[in-house]
Amino acid sequence: MKWLPATISGRIYASLLLMLACAPFIFEWVHQPFYLDLLSRALILAIAAVSLNLILGFGGMISLGHAAYIGIGAYCVGIPSYYDYYDGWLHLALALSVSASFALLTGAISLRTKGVYFIMITMAFSQMVYFIFLSLEEYGADDGLVIYSRSEFPGWLSMDSSSGLYYWIFAVLLLSLFFTHRLVHARFGRVIVGARHNEQRMQALGFNTYRYRLACYVISAMICSLAGMLLGNFTGFISPDMIGWARSGELIFMVIIGGVATLFGPLVGTIAFVLLEEFLSAITVYWHLIFGVMLVALVLFGKGGIHGWMSMLDRRSADNG
Amino acid sequence: MADCLLKIIGLTRHFGGIVATDNVNLSIEQGLIHAIIGPNGAGKTTLISQLCGQLKSDSGDIEFDGHSIVNDSTASRARRGLARSFQITSVIMPLTLLENVMLAVQGNSGHSFRFWSPVRHDRVMEAAAMSSLAGVGLAERAGHIAANVSHGEQRQLEVAMALAMKQRMLLLDEPMAGMGKEEGAMMVDILDRLRGDITILLVEHDMDAVFSLADRLSVMVNGHVIATDTVEKIRANHEVQKAYLGDSHA
Numbered sequence: 001m002k003w004l005p006a007t008i009s010g011r012i013y014a015s016l017l018l019m020l021a022c023a024p025f026i027f028e029w030v031h032q033p034f035y036l037d038l039l040s041r042a043l044i045l046a047i048a049a050v051s052l053n054l055i056l057g058f059g060g061m062i063s064l065g066h067a068a069y070i071g072i073g074a075y076c077v078g079i080p081s082y083y084d085y086y087d088g089w090l091h092l093a094l095a096l097s098v099s100a101s102f103a104l105l106t107g108a109i110s111l112r113t114k115g116v117y118f119i120m121i122t123m124a125f126s127q128m129v130y131f132i133f134l135s136l137e138e139y140g141a142d143d144g145l146v147i148y149s150r151s152e153f154p155g156w157l158s159m160d161s162s163s164g165l166y167y168w169i170f171a172v173l174l175l176s177l178f179f180t181h182r183l184v185h186a187r188f189g190r191v192i193v194g195a196r197h198n199e200q201r202m203q204a205l206g207f208n209t210y211r212y213r214l215a216c217y218v219i220s221a222m223i224c225s226l227a228g229m230l231l232g233n234f235t236g237f238i239s240p241d242m243i244g245w246a247r248s249g250e251l252i253f254m255v256i257i258g259g260v261a262t263l264f265g266p267l268v269g270t271i272a273f274v275l276l277e278e279f280l281s282a283i284t285v286y287w288h289l290i291f292g293v294m295l296v297a298l299v300l301f302g303k304g305g306i307h308g309w310m311s312m313l314d315r316r317s318a319d320n321g
Numbered sequence: 322m323a324d325c326l327l328k329i330i331g332l333t334r335h336f337g338g339i340v341a342t343d344n345v346n347l348s349i350e351q352g353l354i355h356a357i358i359g360p361n362g363a364g365k366t367t368l369i370s371q372l373c374g375q376l377k378s379d380s381g382d383i384e385f386d387g388h389s390i391v392n393d394s395t396a397s398r399a400r401r402g403l404a405r406s407f408q409i410t411s412v413i414m415p416l417t418l419l420e421n422v423m424l425a426v427q428g429n430s431g432h433s434f435r436f437w438s439p440v441r442h443d444r445v446m447e448a449a450a451m452s453s454l455a456g457v458g459l460a461e462r463a464g465h466i467a468a469n470v471s472h473g474e475q476r477q478l479e480v481a482m483a484l485a486m487k488q489r490m491l492l493l494d495e496p497m498a499g500m501g502k503e504e505g506a507m508m509v510d511i512l513d514r515l516r517g518d519i520t521i522l523l524v525e526h527d528m529d530a531v532f533s534l535a536d537r538l539s540v541m542v543n544g545h546v547i548a549t550d551t552v553e554k555i556r557a558n559h560e561v562q563k564a565y566l567g568d569s570h571a
Contacts, residue, residue, distance in 0.1 A: 060438075083509035151526045182436065182439070183437075186432055186436050186437055186440060187433040187435040187440055188436050190420075190424060190433070191433045191442055194424050197413045197414060197415055197416070198411060200375070203395040204375075204399055205424055206397075206486065208397075212433065252341070
């Protein structure tokens, strides 16, 4: 059967995507609409994790400030809606252009640093965004801002129903996965990956690694702003709490749990993260404790994350076959 | 000198109070293999790093093909045709040999802000990379991961990458370091075949290799170039012997 993916992990990912595509029908059938909300939130964060993986995984740039772009995307829905502008294309254009400009400006400065300094400076910039939104009295400051109606895309699928919004999220997720896949296998991606492994060598080969990294950082921020835009629509409420640096840390964990520098790693990592968070918090109020221990164990022993385990299955079946 | 490709004028670099290179003047002729020898700490590697742009120079000038390049970045020097290989093996370990060389081809073929077409399907680039690998005798190893091949093969890979960049001049920092006898002989053979096509500045401790390869020989001591001449004349030079054997033997 030629249409089947050749590896076990490929089949698992294909069935996962198929299941995600059918999810609204499944949850309707079992009368559990709550789970569609949970899944919508997971997939929104997955888009953010996919975008973070582009710089963190493939590019080796560990940013602790990526949640800033979720916030920018969300406020680009919230603030126009406050003035009764619900045009989705306007929201989209704003989210992409504001996030790109902010990423270009801050990236140009941050990328002059390396390692732990890069982590600190990205975090500082995201805290800057946090305090800017915190000081916007007109838009609710720390009380946040309610969005009364979702973005409107006339002629396209309406976001008003939860399944309609879910398919928007799913489509953006698919697009960002496909885009990442093309990007990392194109010339641009080769330069980004090469610079992660040996930057000095890449410069000696004639690549201005700084410019490529900056472009990668901007692209990643723009994808992340889409997640923010969807999150604003999903929760109908935005506040500076979406942007705190702990949020950025969670995104890093999602990428690591799933598998750094892999295509589907951030997706499965985020789903695992959100599900664990949900079920552990239902069992005990001390769930953070259990969760923390699990994360430490995963980082210590689970090299390569969930994707790493699956490629172990691939290798085992290849050895047997 | 008729055809001088690289001209070094009064190049100096301090590290705190230590003078690593001190007013170095040197001209490298087009098409020759020019070797630099000297005791440890003479400033040879510092000089190479200054030439390729990884170290800034405190003073002095570098002219490559008539242009001053002393303020250019490493990347733009590489695009002009001046590239280095490293004393410590510096290839991109997790990639295959072919992918390494393809990156070198890519660096030499315009910008890489191309986001969509997969590199895998680029037959032209692959063919160019394969011919460079064949040039150093690595064609059959193309699919292996760089981290898994022998040290000697990694050094050969470096030369293949330099070839793929179609460089006009190579700065080779101890290309034979850590090689076995056979691998060393193979490297000498490869460099010998490049003579005439590519100008080479070679820093090497293996004297047999230096004497068999070099058209010109410079001796560096304490950051100075104390002599530049043909191999025969350097071997007979009194001052060079003094530098190597110490004053008491002179």
